[in-house]
Amino acid sequence: MQIQIYNTLARQKELFVPQDPQRVTMYVCGPTVYNYAHIGNARPVVVFDTLYRLLQQAYPNVIYVRNVTDVDDKINAAAKAQGVPIGTITERYHAIYSQDMAALGALPPRIEPKVTQHIGAITGMIERLIANGHAYEAEGHVLFNVPSFAEYGRLSRRDRDDMIAGARIDVAPYKRDPADFVLWKPSPPDLPGWDSPWGRGRPGWHIECSAMIEQNLGTGTIDIHGGGHDLIFPHHENEIAQSTCAHGGRLFSRYWMHNGFVNIESEKMSKSIGNVLLVHDLLKQAPGEAIRLALLSAHYRQPLDWTEAGLREARAQLDRLYRALDGLKDVKPSVTRAPETFLAALADDLNTPRALAELHQIANAANKATDAAEKARLKGELLAAGWLLGLLQQDPAAWLKGDVNADIDVTEIEALIEARKAARARKDWAESDRIRDQLAARGILLEDKAGQTNWRVAS
């Protein structure tokens, strides 16, 4: 399979050629665990999970690393506000994060490194950068010296003057150059800190990722580095500077991928507007699978407008797809590979809208199929294609009957269906329709098919 990836470094699609096809490596910037994840945090998780699934289809050994940032000033603030140690905050929210992302169908990454377990790697890397002349100590801080790296600005296509002109924060007096950024900063006694050659302190944000990549994937070139669009500058630019300079100029990552942002009902999601949607809350309103489909319904590089209508539509789409699968419930799938048209869509820079269109085509063919062999093939294709998107792996009946309201139970539904069947047998249409309406009023929809009556929950 030939995979095309839009490489931010080149600003164009490129053929994906891994450094070593036997060991494909991907690193994605993960969460800072101090709060519930919002829908914007979920997009890269779902997008790169889909890429992970595709890569696994194409390569035997894909090492996907997604970090957990468990040292951060926002964590410190949350711990202080709640009067608990930072570990209490980070463990709590990491656990919630893992649950919520699993509910969205995201596979766990192969490696999930934590910053607190990589302090040695961080200080080691900083020491090398100082020895190389790329970093320096000043007033308890260690800073990366940006002018020492000629390529700085290549990823974000900024030149130094712009960066300085655009700086919104007063330049600290100890910086040699206004663009220099912090690798290590001192910690007062009331904040978490680790002993280092530069005194007790904690790592800057950017160095964490460089060090975790180095410790988990080595000092060689990684294949894919991903994250949100906003991370291009400064975070990824700085990672490139740190890792390239610490690795003797070796290429850091072959491909850089960035997902677009999520807006909420056409507005930017922000705390000040008060429209931040937490995955944890959305999961109470809709199945994780519907949320996932909604996130995959636009191409990953485009902005995604999150709306209630969009979520409803995602649910309706899944109803249709699961109904097709339900129609094949007695069929044994005969293939385990998605059709080429579907794979081609995903392999074209993860074109999930096109892949979804192909999925609907398969469902349509499945609904029409009468030949047993064709049904068996289509069922296999539906399941295999669904797996690549992280969809359609539930029992169709479980999806269609899943959210039965507490005020009605299955026995009662089935008793009413039996009563209706009897009424229909004696052509008592008034009674038959009365029962159907009664169930509909309680959110249960009936479908008469081939002499049988199926029911499902209205979505």
Add this chain to the structure above:
RNA sequence: GGUCCGGUGGCGGAGUGGUGACGCAGCGGACUGCAAAUCCGCGUACGCCGGUUCAAUUCCGGCCCGGACCUCCA
């Protein structure tokens, strides 16, 4: 100001130098006791103005509108 991305039918959203992806909603038909589901069909969409071309929504130029980023926000 700099860097970058968009403007496609009622809605979402792909894509393409020349048969209107796909889904949701709607309408008509088949099926059904009637429905639902399913299947079939329908809607003359490509921001504006020029240019290139036999042909542009698709390429080029200009304009208008919207959005993102510009030192720690996915």
